[in-house]
Amino acid sequence: MSNYPNxxxxxxxxxxxxxxxKPQQITEQELDCILNCGLNAPSARNTQNWHxxxxxxxxxxxxxNEKTKERIPPExxxxxxxxxxxxxxxxxxxxxxxxxxxxxxxGNEYTDFNCGYATQNMCLAAQSLGVASIVIGMVRLLxxxxxxxxxxxxxxxxxxxxxxxxxxxxxADMQPETPERLEDKVNxxx
Amino acid sequence: MSNYPNxxxxxxxxxxxxxxxKPQQITEQELDCILNCGLNAPSARNTQNWHxxxxxxxxxxxxxNEKTKERIPPExxxxxxxxxxxxxxxxxxxxxxxxxxxxxxxGNEYTDFNCGYATQNMCLAAQSLGVASIVIGMVRLLxxxxxxxxxxxxxxxxxxxxxxxxxxxxxADMQPETPERLEDKVNxxx
Numbered sequence: 380m381s382n383y384p385n386x387x388x389x390x391x392x393x394x395x396x397x398x399x400x401k402p403q404q405i406t407e408q409e410l411d412c413i414l415n416c417g418l419n420a421p422s423a424r425n426t427q428n429w430h431x432x433x434x435x436x437x438x439x440x441x442x443x444n445e446k447t448k449e450r451i452p453p454e455x456x457x458x459x460x461x462x463x464x465x466x467x468x469x470x471x472x473x474x475x476x477x478x479x480x481x482x483x484x485x486g487n488e489y490t491d492f493n494c495g496y497a498t499q500n501m502c503l504a505a506q507s508l509g510v511a512s513i514v515i516g517m518v519r520l521l522x523x524x525x526x527x528x529x530x531x532x533x534x535x536x537x538x539x540x541x542x543x544x545x546x547x548x549x550x551a552d553m554q555p556e557t558p559e560r561l562e563d564k565v566n567x568x569x
Numbered sequence: 570m571s572n573y574p575n576x577x578x579x580x581x582x583x584x585x586x587x588x589x590x591k592p593q594q595i596t597e598q599e600l601d602c603i604l605n606c607g608l609n610a611p612s613a614r615n616t617q618n619w620h621x622x623x624x625x626x627x628x629x630x631x632x633x634n635e636k637t638k639e640r641i642p643p644e645x646x647x648x649x650x651x652x653x654x655x656x657x658x659x660x661x662x663x664x665x666x667x668x669x670x671x672x673x674x675x676g677n678e679y680t681d682f683n684c685g686y687a688t689q690n691m692c693l694a695a696q697s698l699g700v701a702s703i704v705i706g707m708v709r710l711l712x713x714x715x716x717x718x719x720x721x722x723x724x725x726x727x728x729x730x731x732x733x734x735x736x737x738x739x740x741a742d743m744q745p746e747t748p749e750r751l752e753d754k755v756n757x758x759x
Binding site for chain 2: 384385386387388389390391392393396400401414416417418419421423425427429430431432433434435436439448452488489490491493494496498499500501503504506507508514516519526528533534535543544558559561563564565566568569
């Protein structure tokens with residue numbers, strides 16, 4: 380348990396974004412547990428206004444990767460290429476075998492928070508099971524194109540919902556970094 | 570451990586919004602741990618663009634409650650009064666002894682997600698320590714008035730940041746409900 384007061388806090392503190400995944404797929408039990416924890420997140424006025432599309436089809440992931448990369452602005456592309464050791468043929472999803480596309484109800488001011496709670500539940504549940512994760516917001520580039528409606532149809536996203544980002548899951552093939560925490564983020568009124 | 574595969578998942582599944590708190594204040598160690606877990610949430614591009622104002626001043630909480638209630642639309646007011654057993658003198662914060670006002674950077678498309686991750690970390694850390702929580706979005710009503718700037722100053726919220734909602738913490742004085750989960754929230758592409 381090291382220095383943490385309990386296992387939940389250990390999961391929270393040790394969950395860090397992973398940028399290299401093993402090819403091995405996660406188990407059905409792990410996936411079910413991750414999804415169930417996402418579905419049991421709180422939501423403002425109990426709207427539960429999220430939707431999760433699990434993608435484990437390598438061809439589709441590869442196509443989404445190519446299409447996303449076509450839309451990355453040049454300065455970001457240079458940064459990403461460097462992050463991937465100078466390789467052009469990197470995956471924005473870090474070759475994770477499972478993506479969960481998180482979609483949310485459009486036009487509700489609490490949607491993004493609700494989806495954030497659900498996403499963190501999924502990432503922490505994964506962490507506790509030995510499954511690593513990273514949120515890829517960049518895939519939004521895909522959903523802001525004329526093809527967005529095709530993805531919405533392909534992903535079977537409910538009416539009135541829009542895809543927000545992808546959460547990648549798999550077994551870590553690296554030791555993730557712990558970025559330093561910024562200071563002056565808390566104040567007290569007593 | 571009941572039926573959950575581990576303690577983290579138990580914390581996730583058993584964390585439910587609480588609407589009645591004991592007057593007793595949470596300990597400094599609990600508060601520190603909750604804040605530290607919030608600060609260690611992931612954030613898009615590692616911006617950590619949140620800010621937490623801890624409020625444990627009963628007079629200020631009472632004033633915020635009164636001012637929020639003045640701004641609640643009549644149909645919501647009726648619903649809330651009923652939820653509080655028909656009492657007029659209810660607290661929108663359910664008399665929780667600690668509020669954390671979560672603020673986020675304005676104008677960043679990932680702010681609300683990032684604040685969502687941090688909030689869920691805080692609620693789950695609290696749960697694992699026996700501390701209950703509820704997010705009160707309604708306090709946004711306060712921050713959309715001409716007085717908003719005064720609160721921003723009083724709370725010492727950094728430049729470029731705006732208050733989003735309050736998370737209430739304390740010891741539960743009720744057994745929280747587990748609202749039913751909606752169906753058709755997940756689909757698979759394999």
